[in-house]
Amino acid sequence: MRSNGHKHKSFTSRKNFFTLRSAEHRQLSRQGEDLPGINPPGRAPPFSIFTVLILTLLALLTVATFLWNLLVLATILRVKAFHRVPHNLVASTAVSDVLVAALVMPLSLVKELSAGRRWRLGRELCLVWVCFDVLCCTASIWNVTAIALDRYWSITRHLQYTLLARRRISNVMIALTWLLSAAISLAPLLGWGETYSPEQERCQVSQDPSYTIVSTGGAFYLPLCVVLFVYWKIYKASKFHMGVRRRNAVVPLPEAAQVRGRASQEPQMVFTARRAAITFQTDGETWKEQKEKKAALMVGILIGVFVLCWIPFFITELISPLCSCNIPPVWKSIFLWLGYSNSFFNPLIYTAFNKNYNNAFKNLFVKQR
Template sequence: TLTYVMTHTENENPCYLKLLNIELQSCTTLRNQVSRISLYAFLSVGIVCTVVGNFLVVLSIAYFKQLQSPTNSFVMSLAVADCLVGLVVMPYSMIRTVEGCWYFGVLFCKLHSSLDVMLCTASIFHLSCIAFDRYYAVCNPLVYSLKMSRSRVALLIVVCWAVPMLISFGPIMLDLHVAGVDILLPKDECVFLVNRIYAVMASLVAFYLPMAVMLIAYWKIFQAAKRQARQINAMESQMAAGVGKDSSKKQRHRNTMKRERKAAKTLGIIMGVFLIFWMPFFTVNIVDPFIEYSTEVVIWDIFLWLGYINSSLNPFLYGFFNRSFRRAFLIISKPQITILETFTKG
């Protein structure tokens, strides 16, 4: 904070204004002890769910060969990104949210902001790749194995990590994201302010372009699902009338189409959850620099934690809607439950 102080010396004019750069401690904890403990408990549960849920997804795909498909390669990489959000981003964000202060220094504030942007963007990129993968699986199944070869999946996963790293660490560590911003923040606060150019460009790359890819992909999948539903109905009518001798082949085809429709529905729900939890943050992120950074801190915290919740929900959405994942989760967790029960009884 800049403060003008009246001073007087013998060799200079009796009175003049001297500009002193005095650093004031502006960080104050406004919450009482009960609310802080409650917030810590609530947010800690979210962090634990994020880490454990995503770790189970990674473990399931790594352990069970039947889960090792092109789509699940994206799912596994997504779970790694979401797990890292829970491990290295959310705990420090929790302390900042509850205490209202930043205790870890200016350099770590930049590093934390860079990791936050990179990992959340990587999570969003993976969701768009999953939608792209499902589009080919449902709408172009004949060319799916060609379009989604192992090398192409690996390349897309590299892009999902490399692009978020470029738009986060480079601009933030070099202070390019705050170029032209004339707001002096105390060292005990870690507020992620961005200039207008970075706000628009980063939001477009990190959210709006992947969102457009997902919306187009899921619209195409929805159209294909409707066509498949009509085919299933026609096939059932034929089977009921006793038409067609190769009923077992038709049954297999019918089950395949049902599985693809269910996969499209599952990923559609994930898309809806993604929009609900991330749209508020990225909307405010673009608007805030154009309204002179007048958005309240509590609004930022609410919208940011909504985005974090998306990382918490992804593994539960897979576990709830995907039978293979449900079985894998049960097999993995069974020994832990048995050990826990034995320990409790003993």
């Protein structure tokens, strides 16, 4: 009887175990169906229409980012008038954005296509991908910062910021941008944290808390403070110049102005000035004012798009390792690709405010035909 009872309990325990495992498997299957790209191991991902649409848009974003930045580079190389500042800063930004589209975004798309967003391309390719991801994205961010600084100095220090000084400073900024980006990206390869986990098939930027603070600070939060300070100074300078211009303007007379001769013995002489708007303004001042407004608008849009694209990713990137928060992978992917999209918007912004680029694009296609 004891033996039968023991067998019955053993059978009941096994039945409950398999029932529990089956329930867990069904729960994982439901979670995998809810999140695109998250599926149990060994099961083919069921690509829905929404998932296919999202992946298609990401692929188009990758191709468009690569082609648009490549077009900017080709234009700068072919047009001799662009072989000077600030176009060398634009060229450096386009190089970093081209590398993002060519080396980083395609492998990120492959990772999105894998079940559970697992990395199945090996350790070596993981290290290369993470290294170029940090290098190119950091360089792109600092190049945007360099463009903002160049516009700021050209507006506020146009007398001291000569063409020679501008060329030297821009070359120094480009060199520092790539050196800093390389230092941040190569640190994990020298042992500062781990990027690849073979057990979990995970490939990501090092989650070491000290590296997270240094890398996010150097790659985003420091340039963010710089660009916000620059735009605040540009805005103040623009408001100051507008105030000076208003104080120096000649106000039209509301009524006829009459000036009578002081000599009582002489006949009275009356001078009447007709009602008209009198403006003392040279062509140079008009051109300068328009240039300042255009530069301030361009820098404002460039900074605004930069902040909107990157701040969600870097907030989660900083908070997640420090508080051990479990952020859903789908949101990590959304924030990451939103940051990648900044490489697509950069050339659109700084070429939209320059008619020379539009004319050069047209001439480039006309010559090819």
